[in-house]
Amino acid sequence: MTITADTADRAPVLPRAALHPSLSQPLLDTMNFLNEVTLRYPQAISFAPGRPYEAGFDVADVPALIETYLDHLRERGLSEERVRTALYQYGETAGQIRDLVADMLRVDEDMAVDPGSVVVTVGCQEAVLLTLRALFTGPDDVLLVDSPCYVGVTGAAGLLGIDVVPVPGTAHGPSLDGLDRVVRELTEQGRRAKALYVVPDCSNPTGVSMSVEDRTALLARARRLGLLLLEDNPYGVFSTVRRPTLKALDTGRSVIYLGSFAKTAFPGARVGFVVADQPVESADSGAPGLLADELAKVKSMVTVNTSSLSQAAVAGLLLRAGGGLRAANEPVARHYQATMRALRDTLARELPPGETESAGVRWNDPDGGFFLTLDVPFPADEAALRRSAQTYGVIWTPMRYFHLDGAGDHRIRLSCSGVTVDQAVDGAVRLARFVKDRAKEDGRA
CATH class of the missing domain: 3.90.1150.10 (Aspartate Aminotransferase, domain 1)
Known part of the structure; x- marks a missing residue:
């Protein structure tokens, strides 16, 4: 027919x-x-657009960045066959540049991160999606957001059927009194606030940054309330004041760190990452694993893996810059x-x-x-x-x-x-x- x-x-x-x-x-x-x-x-x-300034972009740089990464693999002793596989084939679901991401966080943010706690994602948007899917288990689980909030987070939560409740924002970050009130009201309704999404440095959309004292207070309050903090940090390297991330201050593994190379490298690569070092009970009574392992399971059914070509380009930029991107x-x-x-x-x-x-x-x-x-x-x-x-x-x-x-x-x-x-x-x-x-x-x- x-x-x-x-x-x-x-x-x-x-x-x-x-x-x-x-x-x-x-x-x-x-x-x-x-x-x-x-x-x-x-x-x-x-x-209107929150896109990076592109006058410094050079198309000719991309092949050179990829070649820099391939040379790095050769220097590590990989054969040409393995180098070819690393570039052309499906890679590890959790990412093949996790060690370089961990090095970057050490250089740029003074964060001690085990590469095993890193999952390399298709942009930070996928990092958000994976994290929300893994953490929120039912209709009574609620995501809190510092209001006003980036639409990518509230939109992702909506697609997953997760209720989002705003916490009043101030000129110094989320209101702690407001956070207490919202959590108390949700508890009285028989609902559970599981996590708070926050951008402590130069936030989108307000540009607000949190002081070190406010960060320390938020961490203490989150621990008392039993909340995980989802820290998104795409703009920290552009601040005129360098402050420690929530994750760098975190001693109780209550912060899940969301990162992106869209602003510090180039958005066309579509490479982000999440640091999720929270221990997770084993399914077979063995030793606890990490939340990152669970996120990788979700990723395997969403995007399978992050583009090897994109990872290679970002890795080349990291290697060329000496491991970090703040100075670059x-x-x-x-x-x-x-x-x-x-x-x-x-x-x-x-x-x-x-x-x-x-x-x-x-x-x-x-x-x-x-x-x-x-x-x-x-x-x-x-x-x-x-x-x-x-x-x-x-x-x-x-x-x-x-x-x-x-x-x-x-x-x-x-x-x-x-x-x-x-x-x-x-x-x-x-x-x-x-x-x-x-x-x-x-x-x-």
């Missing part, structure tokens, strides 16, 4: 109820909407600091505090990373974003996308990572003009 366009048009339509409920959540349309806006207005200056990222870190400074300084000039036209407008002052947030005196919704892009030539991200509690309607996220200093200045001027014009329409200026 030949299938024609006409017969195809009469094919049964899948009812929405036949699909997983998470696919109907507006959250899953967020990235598509932002991509659509960005592509529709290519001449606009975009403060200093030039681009200075670029991010310069673009963020240009953005803030221009906003201060165009929207001076105390002026009538600046009423209700304020922004925070992160010590690094990609993001800062701006409060505005009008709804920062999709309609406002389209107008800003079309009429004023500047794109941003509504903060409402990052909230689970209906907040954030009058806040926007600005990313300084993908622009030049001149673009940051020009974009801030355009944004200030939009903010002032929009506020005037509401009679606020």
Whole structure:
């Protein structure tokens, strides 16, 4: 039988109820909407994407990076046949560069990590997915998030049917009083808070960083409450203040560390990792294993293994940089600091505090990373974003996308990572003009 366009048009339509409920959540349309806006207005200056600055990328580097890793394998005594296998074949599910990842964490973060506790993943997003799948066992298990929260985490939890409850965020990280209250309320409901997701350094979306004292206090509170902490650290190397990670401070193995090479190397490699050194009871009464082993089991049924080519490219970069990436990222870190400074300084000039036209407008002052947030005196919704892009030539991200509690309607996220200093200045001027014009329409200026 030949299938024609006409017969195809009469094919049964899948009812929405036949699909997983998470696919109907507006959250899953967020990235598509932002991509659509960005592509529709290519001449606009975009403060929307949290992507690394790519002027330093060189296509010619990739083959050289792979060759650096292959030479490393040869120096370790591998035959040409084994080198070929390492590059062309399926590799270990948990990853073939775990030792190099552990070395990087030692060099960059002063973290003592056993390579056996590392699982190399397809981006940090897979690390999140594997961790959530392994930890959350039933409908009464709840994931806590520092609110506002990165949409990749709440979206992954939704796909897995895991309930997410926000913990109020502050200018210094999650509120400990709020954490106590949320855990107590969940316990009274017969539910169990199993883990808290947090980004202690230059967080997405707010840019907030936690002090060492706040990190120590959070660790102590998590231990008292019986919570695991899921620490995500994609931006730490870009901070102007170096602080120990939660994992480096952790003495009770209560922190699962999520990492990514998307920002420190290049996102096209799609390589991330998770450090999961928590002991897990053996299924056969033998010696305890590690949570990393359980995550590898999940990975074997999701992506089988992480691309050997991608791992080789990242490994070559690590080897070329002497084991760590913090020093290698200093030039681009200075670029991010310069673009963020240009953005803030221009906003201060165009929207001076105390002026009538600046009423209700304020922004925070992160010590690094990609993001800062701006409060505005009008709804920062999709309609406002389209107008800003079309009429004023500047794109941003509504903060409402990052909230689970209906907040954030009058806040926007600005990313300084993908622009030049001149673009940051020009974009801030355009944004200030939009903010002032929009506020005037509401009679606020």
